[in-house]
Amino acid sequence: MTATSHLTWRRRSSRTLCVLAVAALGLAAVACGDDDDDSAEPGATGEAPSGDGGAITVAIVGNPQMEDISALTPDLFTAETGIEVNYSVLEEGTLREVVTRDIGGGGEQFDVVMIGNYEAPQFGANGWLVDLTPYAEEDDSYQLDDLIPTVREALTVEDQLYASPFYAESSFLMYRTDVLEAAGLTMPENPTWDEVAEIARAVDSDEMAGICLRGKPGWGDLGASFTTVLNTFGGTWWSANDDGTVAEAQVDQPEFKEALQFYVDLIHDAGEDDAANASYNECLAQYRDGQVAMWYDATVAAGTLEADDSPVQGMNGYVTAPVKETEASGWLWTWALAIPQNSPDPDTAWEYVSWASGPDYIAAAGEQVPGGWAAIPPGTRASTYEIPEYQEAAGAFADVTLESMEAAPIDNPGTTPRPGVPGVQFVGIPEFQDVGTRCTEQFSSVISGSVDIDAALSACHDIASEVGG
């Protein structure tokens, strides 16, 4: 009898343990089941509106220049106009997702959104954005003609400006003058990729890689760097019909393979460690630490390299993006402010846009932002490069940045016509975001060595072929 009851107890306790395990599992599932919504919610939106000048909600990306402006807004803007500005500071991917969903789906969450020159012309063409041209032409303080032409063009469809540039960048090559000097090499002023590859392989050593190139999957990561190389190698993602639509995928063409092979070989021979995970931030860290001798990336990096706290300050040279078949290959990217079509009060929204992306803010910001003149939003206006304080702070790279910006081959980045709206490091069609990301996943795997280059190209060709046709 005792034996039986003991047995039953043992069995019951074992069942309890089992149920406990299952319950723990359920809790874990609940705990991880609800984590995907938080990121989509906009961040802190500040205090309740004061009411005098109205209030607007602005979605911005969490980069240093945007954080500066959100800190300066109460003093410089709200104090003047009485308009309360509530910022939603979002990470780039989240911003893109939230904004696409909000304005594409007809929501009214934001009065002003920050978008890139990939989205602006497409959203504009979809009828999702307010045409800013009439506002800009009437507003004297805005100085429409001061905008750098390539940037303005990148945000314009059929003479309608759909977003006002807040910040813009191109790409160029940064290198350590001391390292090249020690190796007895000189960098040409407008180098070709072959020359750069030769120098990279020559200076590559165990302690210091020759060059840092992006290898992280993503259409804006590896996709951006690689597409500029692809363009200048004479390749392209798609051929275009006469009306600008997609004709056929061109990933199976020899130029595409040549460009990818060049890119991958260069990384394997003389590239940084862990290249398949490296993008802007990783390369920045390695370059600052003296682990790479050259770096091909966004012009905005120069501001960080020449900052007072940088260990490589004053040791760098800057030249335009390397080329092969074309004259210029640097990319063009801008973060710009746009007003959604369903914004309840576009006039108030424009007042903000005009202030935030106008020349007066740049002049005021130089005196007030913590990083000083070198940290102001660059690349949008010719007048920025005429400010004496900025020239002094950014002397090492200001001229070559402006040259890169103006030369960015926005209309015809390669040797063949492109489909869609203008773009250098991307193809201006909505599907590129998806195709670029999926293909760069393949290419990144080639860089890491887990996928063969022909298999990756064939998979990518299939992905690209899903578009158009």
Place this chain on the structure above:
Amino acid sequence: MRQEPGAALGTAARHDELRRPWRRRLPLLPALVFTVLLTQIPFLMNIWYSLTDWTIVPPSSRRYIGLDNYGDLPSDQFFRDAAWVTVVMTVSAVLASLVFGTLLAVLLDRKFLARGIARTLLITPFLIMPVVAGLIWRNQMFSGLYGVVNWVTARVGMDSIEFVSRYPLGSIVVVLVWQWTPFMMLIMLAGLQSQPAEVLEAAKVDGASPFGTFRQLTLPHLRPYMELGTLLGTIYLIQVFDHVAVMTGGGPDSTNIPYFVYRRSIGGGWDFGKASAFSIVVVVASIVVATVALRVLSRLLRGEEIA
């Protein structure tokens, strides 16, 4: 001995319960309606979406296209790749964590000093959030520059390897096994502790070796527990998302079906029609696995012994 007196009573009670009028179950209704509203209506909408051609980027109006989305499925090599990754990921992670879980359970079933502390520590990985586990392993364990694993292999003279980018699937499976071994261990421990002491004693008296006892008595006894662990583990591991998202962010050899569906919909593809069709297929597959699993589970909870 085996037929407990309560069993007959239980059957009678169950009959009685079935005859009870609806109003006695009325208090359950709000919860039931709530569940239906929150799960079944979205599911029906999902079925409807899967029969349409609907993309937001580029914007297009939703259009009924019948079963075309499903027709495209078998020829989609990326869906097939994702399905294969899901199978490999689930099967290898479940089996490996089952083996390690059983080994640890056998060790924990013995009495030793600080057994409670050891058990708590062993359970810990299961209590860590999947995202955190993925990040810790990617950055602190697997990193080629400062990862612990590469530090150890460097001591024995091996070159540093970027595990996550070089072996994406393997790396994710390692983390899954690390997280799920404690779960299997708990279930196996429950099985071990339910083993009748007198049977083991009798085996000892008959002169059976410890290994013989384990192989001939304990293992057969553990079988239903292993089935339970395998099936529950499968149900949960088939939907791994967090580890993929934070460790590799997709890519060949690491995109499984849940991540693939995410990517085709709000994760950049914006193709809701196709993504819905993919997810419906996954739901059907999961229901098949879950049905089998629940059958075994209910058998176990009824207290039937196979051994």
